[in-house]
Amino acid sequence: QQQVKQSPQSLIVQKGGISIINCAYENTAFDYFPWYQQFPGKGPALLIAIRPDVSEKKEGRFTISFNKSAKQFSLHIMDSQPGDSATYFCAASMAQGGSEKLVFGKGTKLTVNP
Amino acid sequence: GAVVSQHPSWVICKSGTSVKIECRSLDFQATTMFWYRQFPKQSLMLMATSNEGSKATYEQGVEKDKFLINHASLTLSTLTVTSAHPEDSSFYICSALRGGRTQYFGPGTRLLVL
Numbered sequence: 001q002q003q004v005k006q007s008p009q010s011l012i013v014q015k016g017g018i019s020i021i022n023c024a025y026e027n028t029a030f031d032y033f034p035w036y037q038q039f040p041g042k043g044p045a046l047l048i049a050i051r052p053d054v055s056e057k058k059e060g061r062f063t064i065s066f067n068k069s070a071k072q073f074s075l076h077i078m079d080s081q082p083g084d085s086a087t088y089f090c091a092a093s094m095a096q097g098g099s100e101k102l103v104f105g106k107g108t109k110l111t112v113n114p
Numbered sequence: 115g116a117v118v119s120q121h122p123s124w125v126i127c128k129s130g131t132s133v134k135i136e137c138r139s140l141d142f143q144a145t146t147m148f149w150y151r152q153f154p155k156q157s158l159m160l161m162a163t164s165n166e167g168s169k170a171t172y173e174q175g176v177e178k179d180k181f182l183i184n185h186a187s188l189t190l191s192t193l194t195v196t197s198a199h200p201e202d203s204s205f206y207i208c209s210a211l212r213g214g215r216t217q218y219f220g221p222g223t224r225l226l227v228l
Contacts, residue, residue, distance in 0.1 A: 032215045043120075043207045043219035044158070089157060093215065100146065100211055104157045 002027060004092050006105025013112050019077040021108045023090035026071065030092040034102070035064065035075050038087045047075075047088075080112045117141050118210050120220035127198055128228055135193045135223045137208030143188035144210035148217065149181070152205045164191040198227045 005024045013019045023033075031052055036044035050057045050064045050073065057064045063076040077084055090105040117140040127133050137147055145166045150158040162183050163171045170183035180202075182194040191210075195202050203226050209217040 034216070036219070041222070041224070043118075043209075043222045046216060046218060049216065095215075100215060100217070101148070101160060101163065102217060106157045109155075 002103055004090060004103050004105045006090050006108060008108060009106070010109045011111070013080045013110065015080065015082060015112055015114050017080050017112075019080045019084070019110055019112070020074060021088055021090070021110070022072065022074045023092075023105050024070075024072045025092050025103075027092075027094070028071070029094040030103075031095065032093045033064070033066065033073050034091050034093075035062075036089045036091065038089065038107075044089060077110075080110075082112045082114050085110055085112050116212055116216075116218040118208065118218050118220040120208055120223050122223060123221060124224040124226075126226045126228065129199050130197055133195045133198055133225060135195075135206055135208075135225075137191045137193070137210070137220050139189045139210040139212075139218075142210070142212050144191075144212060145188060146211040147185060147191040148209045148211070149183060149191070149193050150207045150209070152207060152222075154205075158207065161193075195225065198225070200227045203227045 007022050034049035035047045037047050038044040048059045048062050050066050052068045061078045066073045087107045087109050089107050091102040093102045119138045121136045147164040149161045152158050161176045164183045164185040166185045172178045185191040207222040209219045
């Protein structure tokens, strides 16, 4: 119940295309869903986050779509660029005794070809 | 804003020695920090939650006597790997909690134990 399942494991997209990464969860107590971008040898960087009272959130080329009934959320990267090539992690957390621990998906390695 | 630093960025040590890694929130105060470990091409594994002024909370399976955590101030948490062995070689990443729910990650520390 603590898992966040992420797919696909790897993704290859042409420059200018749309990259879509999906995540699913079981625990309905999760109430905060961030996405992180990680380049090799670096720490993860927060991209965008959403709460379950919102179905969609957009920041620049990055959009999170959230389906509360299906317990799924996804990241869409519009007009994908070679510089977007990185590993993307979805995550979820709940306000549990103030701990705010994140549960991470296994990651998606995105390659954007020029 | 929301910058987290780690020092050192990489360290090589001999088996049996202890290594200290520092995590600092540079432009905000963080009562809660987290320590993660990441193996190549894998997701982040939470090791422990560090709370300022109190004992750290370790995840199941993480040896608290081997991975000593000290959160002495609102901007500094340290992880000491005691009596390091080759199997402790890994990428260690810290994060700091800001605004109640958002974790900002440091750049990571690569540890190699010979």
